[in-house]
Amino acid sequence: MEKIKMRVPLVEMDGDEMTRILWQMVKDELILPFVELKTEYYDLGLTVRDETRDQITHDAGNAIKKYGVGVKCATITPNNQRMSEYNLHEMWKSPNGTIRAILDGTVFRAPILVDSIKPVVKNWKRPITIARHAYGDVYKGTEYRVKGKGKAELLFTGENGETFRETVYDFECPGVLQSVFNKDTSINSFAHACFKYALSTNQDLWFSTKDTISKIYDQTFKVLFDEIYEADYKAKFEEAGIEYFYTLIDDAVARVIRSEGGFIWACKNYDGDVMSDMVSTAFGSLAMMTSVLCSPDGNFEYEAAHGTVTRHYYKYLEGEETSTNPMATIYAWSGALKKRGELDDIPELVSFGEKIEKACIATLDDGIMTKDLVGLVEGKKARAVNTTEFIAQIRSRLEAML
Ligand code: NAP
Numbered sequence: 001m002e003k004i005k006m007r008v009p010l011v012e013m014d015g016d017e018m019t020r021i022l023w024q025m026v027k028d029e030l031i032l033p034f035v036e037l038k039t040e041y042y043d044l045g046l047t048v049r050d051e052t053r054d055q056i057t058h059d060a061g062n063a064i065k066k067y068g069v070g071v072k073c074a075t076i077t078p079n080n081q082r083m084s085e086y087n088l089h090e091m092w093k094s095p096n097g098t099i100r101a102i103l104d105g106t107v108f109r110a111p112i113l114v115d116s117i118k119p120v121v122k123n124w125k126r127p128i129t130i131a132r133h134a135y136g137d138v139y140k141g142t143e144y145r146v147k148g149k150g151k152a153e154l155l156f157t158g159e160n161g162e163t164f165r166e167t168v169y170d171f172e173c174p175g176v177l178q179s180v181f182n183k184d185t186s187i188n189s190f191a192h193a194c195f196k197y198a199l200s201t202n203q204d205l206w207f208s209t210k211d212t213i214s215k216i217y218d219q220t221f222k223v224l225f226d227e228i229y230e231a232d233y234k235a236k237f238e239e240a241g242i243e244y245f246y247t248l249i250d251d252a253v254a255r256v257i258r259s260e261g262g263f264i265w266a267c268k269n270y271d272g273d274v275m276s277d278m279v280s281t282a283f284g285s286l287a288m289m290t291s292v293l294c295s296p297d298g299n300f301e302y303e304a305a306h307g308t309v310t311r312h313y314y315k316y317l318e319g320e321e322t323s324t325n326p327m328a329t330i331y332a333w334s335g336a337l338k339k340r341g342e343l344d345d346i347p348e349l350v351s352f353g354e355k356i357e358k359a360c361i362a363t364l365d366d367g368i369m370t371k372d373l374v375g376l377v378e379g380k381k382a383r384a385v386n387t388t389e390f391i392a393q394i395r396s397r398l399e400a401m402l
């Protein structure tokens with residue numbers, strides 16, 4: 001078969017540890033034999049981030065803005081232990097945070113479902129997609145450790161001289177203090193991204209905040225979503241036969257658990273961070289969760305939702321065989337290739353991305369899987385294989401489809 005040609009490069013961001021190993025295997029076995037891959041390569045491995053003083057991360061983020069589609073491998077977010085392990089110059093920020101700050105936007109996380117793996121929540125029949133606002137709130141907050149008595153105030157000085165000043169608390173003892181913010185522009189683009197995604201996937205959209213307690217902050221999210229819905233999407237939703245529905249986050253949690261799935265749940269930044277791990281674990285495994293960041297100006301970044309799987313990497317370094325699940329990493333690649341195909345009008349590339357995914361599901365349906373999944377399978381014999389064997393099995397099914 002002739003290799004599929006690409007027109008515009010994908011922004012490829014390599015990463016760390018076990019996922020860096022998976023990255024190479026996925027490319028070598030499932031992509032390069034079939035696609036004349038065009039990428040602009042950025043090595044976001046911690047060593048290069050440190051050598052370039054993290055400039056490489058900023059360059060990668062800007063390259064996504066230039067080309068429109070990126071695919072990213074999981075990366076280490078340094079902590080104290082990593083500082084000494086990698087002898088770092090600085091405790092570099094989370095690359096995901098840096099890239100999200102450059103692109104803005106919303107992260108959509110959806111589980112990959114297979115028939116033989118039943119969700120922990122028995123009534124869930126279809127995927128639940130979490131739409132996480134990826135800007136602001138505690139992720140851009142300012143914090144202070146109050147050491148003793150004193151007054152904390154919230155002060156805003158407007159460009160026109162208008163001021164707002166209110167006592168937060170009169171501390172009589174040590175404590176903690178935090179301020180958070182968000183912007184209408186970012187909330188609006190979050191809303192547009194969610195409404196568009198709901199239409200493009202033909203699913204209901206739920207949105208939840210805590211506006212009964214946060215009467216201005218969260219209330220603003222609710223009001224902006226309502227206004228945008230009424231103005232731009234109501235008619236389209238009615239035509240598509242889908243629903244937009246707002247509820248308090250406590251009520252949403254209860255309804256999600258009782259639901260059958262098959263909708264998008266839009267969450268503020270922190271809620272989305274927490275709920276997406278809850279939802280993915282309940283659906284089976286973090287290794288089966290896909291993730292895509294959609295920016296307001298139409299850029300896309302695909303990644304796996306899990307980390308660099310450090311525990312497996314240390315085993316790998318000792319020469320041990322590992323059974324790390326590459327599904328989410330493969331789907332990051334297939335998602336990015338499909339999007340590139342769609343934007344550049346290359347139907348063969350779209351269809352190739354779809355076939356990779358079909359080959360993955362067919363492999364799992366045949367009971368061949370990595371160790372993390374075997375214990376979750378019901379009503380069928382499953383065999384645990386190592387990562388190399390699992391990818392080889394996917395490849396043989398993919399070749400049969402091409
Ligand atoms: P992790 O890499 O997601 O792994 C946590 C555990 O989940 C693993 O030890 C493993 O369990 C299981 N697991 C996750 N992905 C798996 C896969 N593909 N196949 C099989 N099992 C899988 O999280 P972490 O250990 O907390 O973090 C490791 C590093 O990743 C950290 O340096 C963190 O900064 C980074 N991180 C990066 C991203 C990102 O770039 N998007 C996200 C999160 C974390 P068992 O050990 O029980 O097999």
Ligand code: MG
Pocket residue numbers: 273274277
């Ligand atoms: Mg998280």
